[in-house]
Amino acid sequence: MKQQELEKVKEYKYGFTTDIESVKAPRGLSEEIIKFISKIKKEPKWMLDWRLKAYSRLKNIKEPNWQKPKYPKINYQDLYYYSAPKSTNEKPKSLDDVDPKLIETYKKLGIPLKEQEKLAGVAVDAVFDSVSVATTFKDKLTEKGIIFCPISEAIQKHPELVKKYLGSVIPITDHYFATLNSAVFTDGSFVYIPKNVRCPMELSTYFRINASETGQFERTLIIADKGSYVSYLEGCTAPMRDENQLHAANVELIALDDAEIKYSTVQNWYPGDENGKGGIYNFVTKRGACRGKNSKISWTQVETGSAITWKYPSCILQGDNSVGEFYSIAITNNHQKADTGTKMIHLGKNTKSKIISKGISAGKADNTYRGLVDINKKALNSRNYTQCDSLLMGNKCGAHTIPYIKNKNSSSIVEHEATTSKINEEQLYYCNQRGLNQEEAVGLIVNGFCKEVLQQLPMEFAVEAQKLVGISLEGSVG
C-alpha cells in the first residue's frame, strides 16, 4: 500500500455510535497492514519481526473446524485490523483530558471511570476499540513496583519483560486464531507483579467493541513474579450490532515460584437477536503457565454473551505442587452457542487441578463442555477433580459434556462427575407460591445452580454477575 493511501486512511471518517472519529486501516490482512499497525504503535523492530513471523506462519495454517458450533466462513480480507478513537492521538494526561463523549459512552455502559477512581479501589485500563485511553491508579501501583499498562506501552518501556514472556505460553506457532492475534493484535493489558508483592487492589479492564466490522484482537500478558499475588478482572459489554464480529483475543498468564494469579471474566457481548441474527464470535485463547513450584492459577468465567463462545482457559502445571483451577458458568439462550471448557496439563509432581463447570441452556441454544485433563508420566501423585453440571430450560436446547482424560502414571487420581437436569416445574411453583414471579424464580434457582462458581468471583463482580445470570435468561420460561 502506498503511503498516501495510508494517510487517506488516517483521515477516514466513520460515524458510529459516538461521534468520535476513528482512525482506520483499510480492510484486509497483509504485510502492509501489519507494518502499519506496528508503525502507528511506534513499535521497535523486534516486535514487528515477531508479528511478521506469526503472519508468515498464519499463511500456512488453516482454521480449526472440530468445534461443535459451526459459523459462516469469515472473509479475513474483508475485516478491518486497526481502528482507534482519534482523540487519543494526543495521549490524555488524566481523565479530564479524555474526550467527554468517550466518558459518556462508558457511563452508558455502567462504567463510571471517575467514580471508580474514588470507589472500590479498582484500577481501570479501559479499552475503547483497540486503544487504551485511560489508566487510573497508576501511582498507587507504581509505589509497589507493579506495572499495569497498555501492552503497547509495555513494548516500549519494558521490552525485556515483554520479549521474555510474550508468546511463551501461547507460541506464535499455535492454532489459527492465536497466531492471527499474534500478527495483528492492537492493544490490551500488561501486568507485572514484582517478587513478594501482593497487589493491593483488583486490577480491571473493560473491553468494548464499538466500531462496526472491526475484528478485535486484544493481547493480555500477566506475569506474577516469585511469591506475588494478583487478582485480575475482565468485564465486557457491547452495543447492539447487526454484523457478526470476530473477537480473537489472547491472554497469557505466567506464575513463578509461590505466585498466584486469579483471573475472572464476565463476558456479556452482544449475543445476536432472538432469531440468531448478528452477535459476536468470541474465539479467545487463554492460557496460563504455573511455571514455578507451588504456584497457582485460577480461572473464573461467567460467559453470558456472544453468538458463539469458543474458548478453553487452560493451565500448564509445570512447577511441582502447582495448582490449576477452572470455574465456569456458560449461559446460552435463544440461538447462542458455546463450546467451552479447559485444559489442565499436569507436568510437575503433586500438581492439582479442579474444574467446576456449570452450563445453562435455554431457548434453542446449544452448550458444550469440552475439557482435557492430561496427567503426564512424570507428574507423580497428581490429582484432578472435575464436576460438570448442565441445566436445561425448555425442550429445544442442548447440553453436551465431552471430557478427555489422559492419566499416564498410576500414582495419580482423576475424578469426573457430571449431571444433567431440567429446571424443575415444581421448584418454580414453590417459588411462585412464595410470591416470586417467574423471572425472579428462575433467577433464584439458576443462581443457586451456579453458586459454587459465583462464590469464586470478587465481591463487586459477584453482584453484577448474579444480576446478569437473571437478565440473560429473561423470557426463557413461561
Added chain:
Amino acid sequence: MLEIKNLKASINNKTILKGVSLSIKPGELHAIMGPNGSGKSTLANVLSGKDGYEIAGELNFKGESLKDVPVEKRAQKGIFLAFQYPLEIPGVNTNNFLKTSLNSLRKSKGEKELDSLAFLKLVKEKSSELGIDEKILSRQLNVGFSGGEKKKNEILQMKILDPNLSILDETDSGLDIDALKIVAKGVNSSRNSKKSFLVITHYQRLLDYIKPDFVHVLSDGKIIKTGCGELAEELEKTGYKKLN
C-alpha cells in the same frame, strides 16, 4: 375470606374435585379430612393457583375472583400454602429465599423492603418463638433437611410471611410429637380475628392440638359431611368408610 362454590377440577381428563363448596370467614379455622385420593391435595393446589388443572365453578378470595390470577399474585394477595412435600432448591440459602419472598410480598403491597438487619431480627424473633433452631436457615433451602425440618421450615415461613389465609397440606404427616407441637404452636399463635386457616390432614391427631371451628370430610371429590370439632374424633373411631 374464601368463598368456593361448586368447584370442579380435573387434570389429564380425570375429574378430581366434583363440586366443592366451602366458605371460610376471617378468624375461622377449617379442617379438611378424608381418605387417600379424595382430592385434598388437589384442593390445596387449585386454591394456590397451580397450573395444569381444568377449573370450573367459583373461587373468590377477599371478595375478588381468583380466576386467571397466577400463583405469585395469589401469594401476594395473602394466600400461603404449606407444602406437603416442600421442594429442595440446591445452592439457594434459606434465609436469602425467605428474604426475597418477604420483600416481593411487601413490594406488591407498596411497603418498604426490609433490609438484612431488620429481616434477621424478624427471623430470630419468630424462630425462637416457635423453638426452631435458626441454623436450618443458613442451610440450602430444604436440601438435606429431615421430613420434620422441612415441615418446621414451612411453618416458620408462614409465620414470617404472615398471610391472611394459610393452607396446610398434610403438614402433620410423618411428624414426631415434638415437631407436631411446633406446627400446632405456629398455627395457634397466629390465630386471630383476621386470619383464616384451612388445615388438611389425614389424622385426627393434629386436631388434638389445633382446635378447628369446622371439620369437613372430603370423599371422592366432594364434601360429604361438615361438622364441628367433634366430627374429627368420631371419624377417628369409625373411619371414613361408614360415611360413604
